[in-house]
Amino acid sequence: MRTIALANQKGGTGKTTTAVNLGAALGDAGRKVLLIDLDPQAHLSAHLGCEDAQVGSYELITRQARPDEVAIQLLPGVLDVIPAGLSLAAAEVELAGEVGRELFLRTGLQDLTGYDYVLVDCAPSLGLLTVNALAAVREVFIPVQLQWMALRGLGQLLQTIEAVNGRLNPELELTGVIGCMFQARRILCAEVLATLRQHFGKRVFKTVIRDNIRLAEAPGHALPIQAYDPRSRGAEDYKALAREVLARERRARAKAHDS
Ligand SMILES: Nc1ncnc2c1ncn2[C@@H]1O[C@H](COP(=O)(O)OP(=O)(O)OP(=O)(O)O)[C@@H](O)[C@H]1O
Numbered sequence: 001m002r003t004i005a006l007a008n009q010k011g012g013t014g015k016t017t018t019a020v021n022l023g024a025a026l027g028d029a030g031r032k033v034l035l036i037d038l039d040p041q042a043h044l045s046a047h048l049g050c051e052d053a054q055v056g057s058y059e060l061i062t063r064q065a066r067p068d069e070v071a072i073q074l075l076p077g078v079l080d081v082i083p084a085g086l087s088l089a090a091a092e093v094e095l096a097g098e099v100g101r102e103l104f105l106r107t108g109l110q111d112l113t114g115y116d117y118v119l120v121d122c123a124p125s126l127g128l129l130t131v132n133a134l135a136a137v138r139e140v141f142i143p144v145q146l147q148w149m150a151l152r153g154l155g156q157l158l159q160t161i162e163a164v165n166g167r168l169n170p171e172l173e174l175t176g177v178i179g180c181m182f183q184a185r186r187i188l189c190a191e192v193l194a195t196l197r198q199h200f201g202k203r204v205f206k207t208v209i210r211d212n213i214r215l216a217e218a219p220g221h222a223l224p225i226q227a228y229d230p231r232s233r234g235a236e237d238y239k240a241l242a243r244e245v246l247a248r249e250r251r252a253r254a255k256a257h258d259s
């Protein structure tokens, strides 16, 4: 089971869009996927029509419920979601004074089985909920909006990942950087992408998510892009990203097998 947090404390970089549509594309590719909304804005839940759920990740992190009690089966056997629930906004404050406050999600997920991929959608902050996500997963993907100032703040994010890795979660690794909202006519987009490749090398996915209005429309219809407009560029790009994620996994497995 691969557990991946989509994190970037900058707002609007494509975290939620990537969690939903990469998750759905991995589901289309035959993987069993769980999406977890760990953002009090509850955009992922809204994108999938679950924003009114009474219970969700708040109950999971406060140990009032097990994952299977709060997971909603969107496509049974393919795609489940643990929505934010109504109380998540209070969690950050409530957890602040608790002992072991960074490890609540990790504890909540410790017996989780039955999924190939668990994707955690983080809020645009490096607060306690995001630290809980980083402490609970093995991998981080950073979606980056390919525009001016995109790289600003990434250093702080990397420091947080390093600190969580050193103190809370030795397995945590930054394994993917995803260029989002690419506009072919903007030289700046290509420049930012090149800078990302210089810094992060092969961790930057070859697949780039192009700017596509259909991706921005899909949440309003409470559908992943594959269901909303399967022929759109957005659907194509997330399908290609899912393929690349799976191909990397196969290569990593083959390497581990050979050594
Ligand atoms: N490739 C794209 N093309 C066009 N619009 C996009 C694309 N990706 C995301 N968007 C839109 O841009 C906005 C921000 O995207 P998204 O919500 O995924 O970012 P986020 O990082 O989750 O934001 P937040 O930090 O607020 O959680 C949304 O309105 C989304 O529909």
Ligand SMILES: [Mg+2]
Pocket: 015, 016, 017, 039, 043, 044, 121, 122, 123
């Ligand atoms: Mg979001």
